[in-house]
Amino acid sequence: MPETHIALDRSDRVAPIDRRIFGAFVEHLGRCVYDGLYEPGHPTANEDGFRLDVVELVKELGATTIRYPGGNFVSGFRWEDSVGPREQRPVRRDLAWHSLETNQVGLDEFSRWLKLTGSELMLAVNLGTRGIDEALDLLEYANHPSGTALSDQRIANGTPDPHGIRMWCLGNEMDGPWQTGYMTADDYGKLAARTAAAMKMADKDLELVACGSSGSGMPTFGDWERIVLEHAYDHVDFISAHAYYQERGGDLGSFLASSVDMQYFIDTVVAAADHVGSKRKSAKKIAISFDEWNVWYLDEHQASDEVNDEWRIAPRQLEDVYSVADAVVVGNLLITLLKNHDRVRSASLAQLVNVIAPIMTEPGGASWRQTTFFPFSVTSRLARGEVLRPTVRTGVYETATHGTADLVDAVATHDAATGQSAVFLVNRSLTETETVTIDVRDLGATEVREALSLFDEDVYAKNTLADPERVGLRANTTAALADGVLTVELPPVSWTALSLA
Template identity: 75%
Template structure:
């Protein structure tokens, strides 16, 4: 059996955990909103039309900050369409996803949904077809105290107190040719800087996210970030990162090492942001908002006819069904975000329900957990206090895309207030279990309080409408703690978590 040795130094702190790292994303796309979180005729629906079975799953998932309402959708969105009496709201064409938008869910309803789920609302403004004036109007409507025109309109619509939205995204993926209002880095940097400055004039305490490149494979990647930040650095707090992963051409070895590409992505954006910081002689450090990340079988969707010009309400789009291998990769990506939490201050798993999502629903019927639900929910629940970077001594295996990749990856957390800690691990080997010994003597742990793993003899096993519980968490058998050493055996293609007390 292969072996690995891990040492966890209590002083090797990455950052104190900001709960925003466990955020998610709700976009008006496919069945994420309609027939997802919102289905007025469902047996569990409340007076607002929200499915309470989905609300409970969102709470269990542990998602925190929710980015809304897009995504590509926001670049053609008129926020005014989604406030006020529902029977007066217009039906619009959504050019991003070639569907019809009823506007029955807007800021007012989604704000109440966030209260139901205990989530923080992270709002995106339209810089594709609109600009500064619209962003300021939305800010006044959402956050203004009564006594001005738009704040008073919000009060008349039933919300006396401001929403107090703290985090705002300045558009979405504006370097993408698919984006409504697509523009050059110079043009976007200028409008983003002017919009950010105006919003900060209204409220200097806002936290603003400027668009980074829409992916590390884009020809604009790196240079886009530099130009945009040179325009906007003084007025923004975060730059966005978007990354999606999938297995291609049956290359599971490379796919299981996808977090190496995410690490490269983060390091590149950090280096670019810090270059601009020094060039401008600024004392401020820009954080990363990894506000879209997930597994997405984009190649297959591009070859399908699900996104077309039929102009339908809430069509089934991008409804990937995830495997054990997908969940292991997602768990590893979350490990990577935590390992870089000193610079990745916020992250949003895209998306939350039905559309490339950990939660699935059937109209009028069930809701269930995808395989990817489990590593996210357990990590969100157990990771508390401070993130620690372990030292990992382990062998490697060869991948076609990334060269030599470590067989095991890991991160740890420790909470001084409760005296608890947690260790998260992945085994990337397709064939071998790996015995791991972990030096946790510095954590003051005396017992294992939880030990779970996500693994199946078939790495492509999935949860489906017909078999909703095919895959789930299992006890990590044989885990032991003695004399400050934690010993575990990780099954092949697995994600595991251990809580210590």
């Protein structure tokens, strides 16, 4: 049986955990909002029309910051349409997803939903078809206490207290030709800088996210970040990163190594940002907001006719049904985000409900957890204190897409205040169980509190409406701790979490 050796040292810290690393994303797309979060006729719906069964699953998932309302949707969005009396809100065409937007859920309603889930709002402004004035108006409506035209309008609309939104996205994927109003890096950088400067004149403590590349395969990747930040460096705090992965051509080995590309993405963005900072002789470091990441079977959706010109309300779009292998990749991507938490300070799993999501719903019926729900929820629950950088000695294998990849990947966290630690691991081997020994003596661990693994004899097993509990977490009974050394066996194609006290 192959063996992996891991050493953990409390002094090898990456960063204290910022809970925003466990964020998610809600876009007005498909059934994410309508028939997902919001279904007034559902048996569990509250007075606002929100499904409380979904609220409970979001709380269990542990999603912290929710990016909203897009996504591609935001680049054609008029925020004024979504506030005020619902019966007076206009129905608009959404060019991004060729559907109709009823505007029945807007900023004020969504903020009330966030209070139910205990999440924080990250709000995106439209820099595709709009600009500085509209961003400032939205900021005034959302955050100013009272006594101005737009803050008083919010109060008259039934929201007396300001929303207090701290984190704002300056547009979405402005490098992409699919984006309404897309532009060059030079044009976007200038607009982002002017918008950011104006917003900080209104509130200097805002945290602002400039658009980075929408994928590592974009022809402008790297240059885009450099040019945008040459304009906006002094005015923004984050630059965004977006990445989606899928299995192609039956190459499961390459798919399981998707986090190798995520690491390349992060390294490239950090290098570009630090290059600009060095040229400016600035002590400031730009952080990364990895505010869209997931497994997404985009090829299959693009080949379908689910996005068409019929102009439907809340059509079924991008409703991937995830497998065990997909969940292992999601768990591994989370490991990579944590390993880079000194620079990746915020992240959003895209998306939250129905649309490439960990949570699925049936209109008028059930809600259930996809396979990808489990690594996210457990990591969010167990990761506390600081991220530790493990020293890992493991075997490697060759992939067609990502070159050489480690068989086992891992990260750990440690909370000095409570003595609690956690280790998160994946085994990418298609066929072999991996025996892992972990030196935890420096953590002072004396007890394994939890040992959970996600795996299945069928790596393509899924949870569905007909069989919503086909896949779940299993107790890993091989985990044993003796004399400061933890031993555990990792099944092939598996994700594992260990909680230590």
